[in-house]
Amino acid sequence: MRRTWLWLFFTIVLAGTCYAGQDVDLASQPVDISSRRLEVDEQAKTATFSGDVIARQGDVTLYSDMLILVLGEKEALEKLNAVDNVRIVRGDEVATANRADYDLKRQEIILQGNAKIHRGDNSLSGEQIMIDLTTRRSVVTTDAEGRVRAQFRPQQGGE
Secondary structure, eight states, X not given: OHHHHHHHHHHHGGGSTTTTTSOGGGGGSOEEEEOSEEEEETTTTEEEEEEEEEEEETXXXXXXXXXXXXXXXXXXXXXXXXXXXXXXXXXXXXXXXXXXXXXXXXXXXXXXXXXXXXXXXXXXXXXXXXXXXXXXXXXXXXXXXXXXXXXXXXXXXXX
């Protein structure tokens, strides 16, 4: 049973975590996860990687202190939760947050706690960034005292 759902994770998880729709072939690429510890709880249907977690698939790399995989019915991967010091990197795109939750059923990613996305010189930040992978809609929010921030640099020379 462990092999079945861990293999499922390795084949699909990182394909859409922050840059969905950009590279369909990414989902077919192998995933390499390293951490200091792995705990599998078959009864709770979770696998928890902890301690300097690095997960790579193709040109996407996810770093965090903890990565939790949650299975639903029929051993299908339902959720992926990266916790503490989360950083997702693909080329010049970098997303950071205190936590990143990916709900595969809802096709939704939520970056929480000091959430930031950088692409080259452009950036977007808030307390939370929600990305709907189905509609390709994003919503950035902040707490009552905070402000959403965006910085966009115009392209030079018709690039």
